[in-house]
Amino acid sequence: MESQEGEMEISGFETERLIVRPWRAVLVDPASVATFELALLANLKPQTVRHLPPEMQPGLGRIGSVRDAIADWFAERIEEGEVMLVKNKASGTQIGLLMLTTPGATDDSTVLNIHYVLSERHWGEGIATELVMGLIAAVGDQGPLRLSSDVGHEHAASVRVLSNAGFHRDDRHSSGGTGHFIRDLPSRRSFLH
DSSP states (O other): OEEETTEEEOOOEEOSSEEEEEHHHHOOSHHHHHHHHHHHHHHOOHHHHTTSOGGGOOOTTSSSOHHHHHHHHHHHHHHHSEEEEEEETTTOOEEEEEEEEEEEEOSSSEEEEEEEEEOGGGTTTTHHHHHHHHHHHHHGGGOSEEEEEEEETTOHHHHHHHHHTTOEEOGGGOBTTEEEEEEEEOOHHHHHO
16 A cells, blocks of 8 residues: 555455455456456345445436446446455455545545445345454554545444444534444554654
8 A cells, every 4th residue: 555645545455354456456357347247236236235325326226227327336436536346255256345535634634435335145244344444454554544434324234333443423524314434543653652
C-alpha cells in the first residue's frame, strides 16, 4: 500500500479466510473477466444489496437485462472509487465486493467510506467482520484516517459487524433510516510516542 500525492492506494490484503484484491489486478485475461461477470451475477441479488445506500443500489428491477444493470452498477462504483474483489481463500471463489471511496477529509484525517456486499451463502459466518478487520489492519499505517460506513437501521447484522470492528454511531451524520458509523485510526506515529 502506498499513498501518492495525498491519495490512498490499497493494493489488497489477506485474512485467515479471505483474499481481497483490486478488481483491476484480477481481470488481466478474458477467462478471468468471464468468471468475474458470473460471480457478480451470483452475488448481486436484491436480497444482498438491499441494505446499501439508495444511490448504490443496482437497478436490478429495471427493464432490460440484469447483466446490463449489473455492468452499469459496477461502472458507477468504479467511477466513485476502488472496487475490491473478495475471494474465499480455500476455494478461490469470489464471494463479494468491498467498495471504498474517499470523499474528502476531516480537519485532521482522510475519510475512507466503506461498503461491502457478500454472497448470501456466507452470511452469519463472520466473513463481514473478518473483511472489515482485515481492511483496518491493511490501512492502519496510513493514519490519521477516519473510516465511515452508512447502514440502514433495519440491517442489524451490519451494525453488529461495524460495532465488533470498533466503529461507533455518529448521530450528527445519521438521518432517517440510516446510521452513520465511524472509526478513527490514529497516525502510526502516535503509537510510538
